[in-house]
Amino acid sequence: MKSLRFQLSLWSGVLAGMAVTVFVVATFLELRYALKHTVDQEMADFASDIFYQLSVTHRGDGSDVMPEVRALFDDHYIVHVAQIRALDGRRLFFSSKYLPLVYQREEDGPPVQSTWNKGRTWRIGRFTESRFELDLVADLGEVDKSLLKLRVAFALALPITFIAVVVGSAWVSRRALAPLRRVTEASKRITARGLDQRIDDKDAPLEVQHLIQVLNGMMDRLEYGFSLADRFSSDASHEMRTPLTVMQGLLEHALANDSGSGVPAEEATIILDETQRLIAILESLLLLSRAHAGNLELRVRQFDVSNIVKELEEDLRALAIGPGVTVESTVCPSLKYNGDEGLLRQAIFNVFTNAVRHNRIGGEVRFQLGSTGGKIQLEIFNTGDPIPEAQFEQVFDRFFRGDASRNRASGGTGLGLNLAREIVRAHGGELTLVSSTVVGTTFVLHLPYSGQQVVTGL
Numbered sequence: 001m002k003s004l005r006f007q008l009s010l011w012s013g014v015l016a017g018m019a020v021t022v023f024v025v026a027t028f029l030e031l032r033y034a035l036k037h038t039v040d041q042e043m044a045d046f047a048s049d050i051f052y053q054l055s056v057t058h059r060g061d062g063s064d065v066m067p068e069v070r071a072l073f074d075d076h077y078i079v080h081v082a083q084i085r086a087l088d089g090r091r092l093f094f095s096s097k098y099l100p101l102v103y104q105r106e107e108d109g110p111p112v113q114s115t116w117n118k119g120r121t122w123r124i125g126r127f128t129e130s131r132f133e134l135d136l137v138a139d140l141g142e143v144d145k146s147l148l149k150l151r152v153a154f155a156l157a158l159p160i161t162f163i164a165v166v167v168g169s170a171w172v173s174r175r176a177l178a179p180l181r182r183v184t185e186a187s188k189r190i191t192a193r194g195l196d197q198r199i200d201d202k203d204a205p206l207e208v209q210h211l212i213q214v215l216n217g218m219m220d221r222l223e224y225g226f227s228l229a230d231r232f233s234s235d236a237s238h239e240m241r242t243p244l245t246v247m248q249g250l251l252e253h254a255l256a257n258d259s260g261s262g263v264p265a266e267e268a269t270i271i272l273d274e275t276q277r278l279i280a281i282l283e284s285l286l287l288l289s290r291a292h293a294g295n296l297e298l299r300v301r302q303f304d305v306s307n308i309v310k311e312l313e314e315d316l317r318a319l320a321i322g323p324g325v326t327v328e329s330t331v332c333p334s335l336k337y338n339g340d341e342g343l344l345r346q347a348i349f350n351v352f353t354n355a356v357r358h359n360r361i362g363g364e365v366r367f368q369l370g371s372t373g374g375k376i377q378l379e380i381f382n383t384g385d386p387i388p389e390a391q392f393e394q395v396f397d398r399f400f401r402g403d404a405s406r407n408r409a410s411g412g413t414g415l416g417l418n419l420a421r422e423i424v425r426a427h428g429g430e431l432t433l434v435s436s437t438v439v440g441t442t443f444v445l446h447l448p449y450s451g452q453q454v455v456t457g458l
Helices: 004-057 068-072 141-189 205-256 264-293 306-320 343-359 416-426
Strands: 079-086 092-093 112-117 121-127 133-141 299-303 327-330 336-340 362-371 375-382 430-436 439-447
Touching: 004 079, 004 112, 004 121, 004 133, 004 141, 092 343, 121 141, 141 205, 299 306, 306 343, 306 362, 336 343, 343 362, 343 375, 343 416, 343 439, 375 430, 416 430
Parallel strands: 327 362
Antiparallel strands: 079 092, 079 133, 112 121, 121 133, 299 336, 362 375, 375 439, 430 439
């Protein structure tokens, strides 16, 4: 898609080019007309001078023109005498060089006409006075040369003008759009965790100020809405966690002591499982509300990511026994990282359990941990059903259910991937679904680090 700056520059150049073209064509035509009119005027003045001398010096006896008249012939280098005739038909003078041009003249045409002869343009004029008729010719070769030079100059000036206008328009549009670029950059810095940020409209043009005010008003409404939602999640989690914890304790006590409460052990076990699931959901919602509000506290210390992944691999293998899923791993040893060990352990575990729960019976899970491009990278592959590309981002939404295989029967809370991504992003990393085909699905977890944060081979 073309940028606004490009379109402004291009259209400015096109309009300027059209304007210059019209100006050049109009100027050229006007100049050509003016030059021809000047030549025609010279011919008329020259004819008047000759008629005057003829009236003064010619004897009218049929003799040739007088020397005084011939002297006028050399005064013009453009206008030349082709012939002079008396009105009774006698030819008083003719030029064998220019007389053939007279024969190209249209008798029914205007007094002064143009003709083309031997690669040059000529003007042929016939002037009549009471006693004489005069045929003059004017060589427009020099005029044509001047016009040709002018056409070449215009042809060179047109692209130069176009380029100059485009470059100038690009510079002007860049300056004119600079406030919009600042608004764009400021808007990019506003995230779900930074809804309290606002765009400064100081020194912005009036039109851009109005846009900034609209955007800031929208951010006010978004911040208020997000704060209400996060506050509700946090408050609800706090309020419901205590009674659920009490219920869990009572059920565990009843099952342990088999007190004959009248509740079948099987049903009590189901209730206990659901209670534990509700507690897990509430704990996840509480963490997510803190993460979205920017209040997720990270207890940062250095720890060995490789050891955590190896420990979680044991849990993963235990989860994989039931569905018959095989686990293969490649772990680079001694990858040190500065972060919250407990939260990152939970994030990795959530991705691992997702790979088992959403797998086929007898499927496979492969993961590898290493460092590349200044990042710690954990790649997880499983042989579950393919996920449509349109749902690559939706799988990280809360309580996402893409198909029948992603339901409560698979276990989990529906918050695992969402919580994992929020934890990873809180550490400046990213968790993405990079591919999903009939062969399998691959998630990649990245954690950035500087030279001081991660040391390999320790």
